[in-house]
Amino acid sequence: xxxxxxxxxxxxxxxxxxxxxxxxxxxxxxxxxxxxxxxxxxxxxxxxxxxxxxxxxxxxxxxxxxxxxxxxxxxxxxxxxxxxxxxxxxxxxxxxxxxxxxxxxxxxxxxxxxxxxxxxxxxxxxxxxxxxxxxxxxxxxxxxxxxxxxxxxxxxxxxxxxxxxxxxxxxxxxxxxxxxxxxxxxxxxxxxxxxxxxxxxxxxxxxxxxxxxxxxxxxxxxxxxxxxxxxxxxxxxxxxxxxxxxxxxxxxxxxxxxxxxxxxxxxxxxxxxxxxxxxxxxxxxxxxxxxxxxxxxxxxxxxxxxxxxxxxxxx
Amino acid sequence: xxxxxxxxxxxxxxxxxxxxxxxxxxxxxxxxxxxxxxxxxxxxxxxxxxxxxxxxxxxxxxxxxxxxxxxxxxxxxxxxxxxxxxxxxxxxxxxxxxxxxxxxxxxxxxxxxxxxxxxxxxxxxxxxxxxxxxxxxxxxxxxxxxxxxxxxxxxxxxxxxxxxxxxxxxxxxxxxxxxxxxxxxxxxxxxxxxxxxxxxxxxxxxxxxxxxxxxxxxxxxxxxxxxxxxxxxxxxxxxxxxxxxxxxxxxxxxxxxxxxxxxxxxxxxxxxxxxxxxxxxxxxxxxxxxxxxxxxxxxxxxxxxxxxxxxxxxx
Numbered sequence: 001x002x003x004x005x006x007x008x009x010x011x012x013x014x015x016x017x018x019x020x021x022x023x024x025x026x027x028x029x030x031x032x033x034x035x036x037x038x039x040x041x042x043x044x045x046x047x048x049x050x051x052x053x054x055x056x057x058x059x060x061x062x063x064x065x066x067x068x069x070x071x072x073x074x075x076x077x078x079x080x081x082x083x084x085x086x087x088x089x090x091x092x093x094x095x096x097x098x099x100x101x102x103x104x105x106x107x108x109x110x111x112x113x114x115x116x117x118x119x120x121x122x123x124x125x126x127x128x129x130x131x132x133x134x135x136x137x138x139x140x141x142x143x144x145x146x147x148x149x150x151x152x153x154x155x156x157x158x159x160x161x162x163x164x165x166x167x168x169x170x171x172x173x174x175x176x177x178x179x180x181x182x183x184x185x186x187x188x189x190x191x192x193x194x195x196x197x198x199x200x201x202x203x204x205x206x207x208x209x210x211x212x213x214x215x216x217x218x219x220x221x222x223x224x225x226x227x228x229x230x231x232x233x234x235x236x237x238x239x240x241x242x243x244x245x246x247x248x249x250x251x252x253x254x255x256x257x258x259x260x261x262x263x264x265x266x267x268x269x270x271x272x273x274x275x276x277x278x279x280x281x282x283x284x285x286x287x288x289x290x291x292x293x294x295x296x297x298x299x300x301x302x303x304x305x306x307x308x309x310x311x312x313x314x315x
Numbered sequence: 316x317x318x319x320x321x322x323x324x325x326x327x328x329x330x331x332x333x334x335x336x337x338x339x340x341x342x343x344x345x346x347x348x349x350x351x352x353x354x355x356x357x358x359x360x361x362x363x364x365x366x367x368x369x370x371x372x373x374x375x376x377x378x379x380x381x382x383x384x385x386x387x388x389x390x391x392x393x394x395x396x397x398x399x400x401x402x403x404x405x406x407x408x409x410x411x412x413x414x415x416x417x418x419x420x421x422x423x424x425x426x427x428x429x430x431x432x433x434x435x436x437x438x439x440x441x442x443x444x445x446x447x448x449x450x451x452x453x454x455x456x457x458x459x460x461x462x463x464x465x466x467x468x469x470x471x472x473x474x475x476x477x478x479x480x481x482x483x484x485x486x487x488x489x490x491x492x493x494x495x496x497x498x499x500x501x502x503x504x505x506x507x508x509x510x511x512x513x514x515x516x517x518x519x520x521x522x523x524x525x526x527x528x529x530x531x532x533x534x535x536x537x538x539x540x541x542x543x544x545x546x547x548x549x550x551x552x553x554x555x556x557x558x559x560x561x562x563x564x565x566x567x568x569x570x571x572x573x574x575x576x577x578x579x580x581x582x583x584x585x586x587x588x589x590x591x592x593x594x595x596x597x598x599x600x601x602x603x604x605x606x607x608x609x610x611x612x613x614x615x616x617x618x619x620x621x622x623x624x625x626x627x628x629x630x
Binding site: 088124133 | 352356358359360361362364365366367368401402405434435436437439440441442444446448450
């Protein structure tokens with residue numbers, strides 16, 4: 001016996017178990033959140049399109065996790081605690097049956113890891129490709145979120161973790177070499193720095209997550225703060241790969257994107273707090289630059305003849 | 316000189332002008348809304364996929380308006396006042412340049428018509444087809460939104476406007492007959508009943524907008540209220556078409572969908588209030604059924620041998 005499922009069955013079976021009370025059991029046209037006014041509700045949306053952000057042949061559970069994690073990373077970048085999210089999934093008819101159960105399983109696992117719940121959304125068919133849009137909601141105390149425009153002259157630029165892994169994982173996606181396994185995992189499954197983002201809310205004065213590559217995202221901080229940021233290329237935390245030359249690894253860090261590490265500015269007086277936090281969280285936090293008065297370009301490389309170029313652009 | 320625009324340029328030029336202060340000028344990873352706790356924030360998401368919800372050759376301004384209006388209709392169904400929305404647009408690289416400016420123009424016009432603002436979102440490329448996801452936010456006084464589960468035994472079922480137009484417009488999309496022009500307009504550009512929804516919040520005890528066809532959406536109300544709804548087919552407000560037989564018109568109303576009229580239940584004591592509202596708003600509000608104790612089926616046709624069947628399903 002072949003069981004044909006329609007969208008209501010899928011929602012009933014796979015998505016309703018993921019909801020909290022605000023979703024009203026997914027029985028209404030909308031979700032309701034009665035928010036306490038001493039908190040700010042932080043709202044962000046990120047879409048993953050098949051063939052653009054993912055291949056399509058990955059485990060659907062990992063595609064689900066990646067969709068949620070890139071959104072969680074946006075909450076981290078604002079210093080917000082993620083609380084719930086909204087999902088729209090468009091998927092070709094012939095893929096739904098195989099894809100949705102595994103996709104929902106991935107969501108369920110990450111909901112537990114990151115303590116967030118689904119509150120609603122939409123499920124529709126599409127002609128050829130999968131499209132996933134998540135809107136995520138987080139909260140901070142009133143006025144306490146971290147923005148992109150707070151860096152001051154003399155502030156340090158810090159980055160979490162190491163950069164370039166995800167791009168190297170993508171470039172070597174079909175390789176079976178052991179050396180690339182961690183990079184491939186990182187490409188498939190980014191690690192949003194949610195706890196770090198929350199811990200930084202009283203330390204960082206501007207922050208962004210690295211989704212488009214270090215150069216582009218550091219430029220966003222500088223441009224919004226109306227300053228020039230000087231990157232020290234020697235200080236950028238890079239992975240080691242025997243098979244790859246240093247220049248290629250550096251370029252992956254500068255322009256590769258999809259790292260989802262946090263990039264933030266802070267006053268030099270806060271450097272010791274950053275070091276303490278790094279020790280406490282057992283996570284590398286590296287000073288890689290400094291903000292200066294704006295002159296000509298928003299981003300410069302320190303003591304280096306290389307000129308910054310563009311990262312990936314959709315259009 | 317050919318000017319190449321990337322997503323930041325498009326956002327800067329076309330979407331930033333549409334935002335309000337909560338969007339922080341689209342310069343951050345998220346939008347912030349500090350909500351007063353005597354209000355509920357109502358959140359809903361609807362996606363339109365090319366080839367599924369629209370052809371793709373329509374005026375992009377109308378596609379934009381339809382995307383927004385189907386979401387506004389969800390706010391209407393909850394009795395909520397729409398306040399802002401979030402947009403994700405995935406579009407093939409080669410279509411962006413032509414599509415986005417017109418699309419944004421459509422949004423701008425409807426923002427003025429419906430008094431809502433964009434607060435954020437995502438813009439990405441896609442391989443073949445356009446995918447549009449809007450998350451809309453509305454508000455009601457604390458606990459004052461209308462749900463799908465409030466109908467009681469003996470309550471009347473009402474519907475706004477006339478039904479079936481949109482399906483007839485779709486079926487005759489390529490026809491040039493004058494007779495079908497209004498139906499085609501309605502298919503392209505639904506009319507969300509926002510003011511009606513707000514006015515009904517103290518009159519209706521359950522409500523839904525008709526997106527999937529009268530039968531399916533009336534079934535939702537009955538099922539969630541754990542009752543049977545008896546539809547009087549003779550009372551359903553239908554359009555006139557000389558070229559179409561009555562049965563086809565009735566079927567378009569029952570199963571066609573995309574009407575975005577409001578379907579609601581209310582106590583018989585409120586019938587005079589509904590009539591007053593109909594006169595005041597100059598909008599047809601027709602009693603088409605009654606709720607009864609549940610027996611066997613959630614939906615029955617009164618005095619009719621026809622059996623209800625299914626509406627359009629995505630999967």
